[in-house]
Amino acid sequence: MKPKKRVTIYDIAKKLNLTASSVSRALNNSSHVNENTKQLILKTAAEMNYKPNSLASNLRKGKTQTIGVVVPRINQNFFANVISGIEEAIYQKGYNLIICQSNENHEKEVQCVNTLMNQHVDCIVISVSADGNDYSHLQNALDHNIQLIQFDRVAENLETLKVINDTEQASFEAVSHLIEQGYKRIALLEGPQVLGIFRQRRDGYLNALKTNNLPVDESLIIPNSWTKEQTTANVRALLSMPNPPDAIFASRDDFSALGVLEVANDMGVKVPEELGICGYSNEAFTQITSPSITTVDQHAVYIGQTVSNLYFHEAEAKGKEKESRNSPKTISIKPKLLIRGSTQRNK
Template identity: 60%
Template sequence: MENQKRTTIYDIARKLDLNASSVSRALSGKSNVSETTKALILKTAKELNYRPNSMASNLRRGENRTIGVVVPRINQNYFSNIIAGIEEVTYQKGYNLIICQSNESYEREVKCVDTLINQHVSCIFLSISADFENNEHLKSVAEHGINLVQFDRVDDSLDTYKVLCGNEEAAFEAVSHLIEQGYKRIALLEGPQNLNIFKQRKAGYLAALSKHGFPIIENLIIENAWTRELGANATKDLLSLPEPPDAIFASTSDFAALGVLDVAQSKGIKVPQELGICGFSNEEFTQITQPSLTTIDQFSKEIGKNVANLYFQKMKKGLATEVGKIVNIKPQLIIRNSTLKNSV
């Protein structure tokens, strides 16, 4: 069963005493085949259970209707939603997706990109890994004539198409909201600063503080609190300060915010009255916690769609003007109970 030969256009041609070229033309709907033979070819193709060999036609045409996607983690809500968004568009265009995950490892990211280059994909959609080192591999993509769309975590130094998520803006809004609610000492849980998204979020935080004339207190800024556990640890540290914060902006993720909530609850600290909490990403669970968590929705599926559309609508058509190379998906602050100090 394994080694049976698949029928090729030659098999069809032989059976009908035709030339393979006619078969090819008939199957691809070209005009220069008579209706009768065309019908005959289609019929026997079906009879012989013929399937085109995309490897052969891709090779000949020098085009591969396939797009490679590289994300840090497939099974992270944010990314799997982006992929779903991408898939929605590419499927409808008849393109396949090859999906790779870098597992947040730079080395692996490079390998993924390499395979995709070898595969001759038409385009690569990529979001860089947490331990990003340099962009040689990304340059290499362009050198091999492959398009590149970066999204979310991008390398700014490269002039490629990008889909960004207004991180700074969102952080600014979130912190402003906390200030408006009357919180006075707002802490920040920040992510690895080699990723620009985290830099931007920090920048938004700082901008909001300074706009409202709040001092920047270094003690209230905690590095690398990315997970639930790290968020919890950071919170313990923060709350044992002589002057603890009255709000924590977990700019890394909702998971970190959940860690904050864990600690607050175990210490009997009232949220939002004594402690405001704001997360980032609008994970499903944020509306289920008690109290529900204020967070930022990034419209991940939208991002995915935009990434794919950027390729199909701009790059592929050669509309490579400098205008519109960067798309910004404005995130939205979702205000929930965990920061509504005023309304309680």
């Protein structure tokens, strides 16, 4: 079936033998149109099922009331909740949301940003992928006067608005908790060190060991494993060492922590008696595993709300002399350690 043609103001004007400008003024409730003519135009527009082209109208006003979001994975609880927080806040302001995912692929991230630019979004909100460190596509968005807000994973040298976590302190608290529970040989499953948040988590881990006078064993620091198979192999190798770790901090995410728990169960290693496990990001499944997994809650919904509020605050401040817009703002939100069964050896 052939789709119906979109009704335009020219179609209404042709039917009523009026000019398109007269129809446009009537539809915009202008006082420069005779009241009887205005009512006739409105009645005809409704009969013809006319729908205004909001995109074209907003473009004429210089804004589309649309925000674009680019995340590495939509199906991860953290990113899904950030998106939820953004949508909740912008909906109240009459804004729309376009969601893209990079799938941790740099080329796709570039494509996502270019697509959002072509859609003339007012703002791009992004958490960058771990694949690559060329951010010229983000600078290009800034050069086109598109507001850019980074969250969680950020290009540190790019001067934009940022909403981040104090991830180093969170890691310090997580490892300190493991030490308080009596764990002495704590392994670290790293995230990709090209991203600042994972370097900061490593720093928090190292600082906790130093503060508690525990030695740093480089053999217990495992570089990023992208796939479940790699994580499984690395954890199995750790637990097969002559002097294996008695705790593992899966600093990349909770999916890594889940992989640790699965390997421990398969090898007959008791959790938390023989092995403590701590993850990061508070995925929903961490509450229902056996035992439940200690993790770090990043307050994802609040991050999304903060991103939205930051955008609207900056938009309102634009042009006001009292507001200094030379120094991009960075808002840091403190995560919370959620202690659960996988680390509670000393109850």
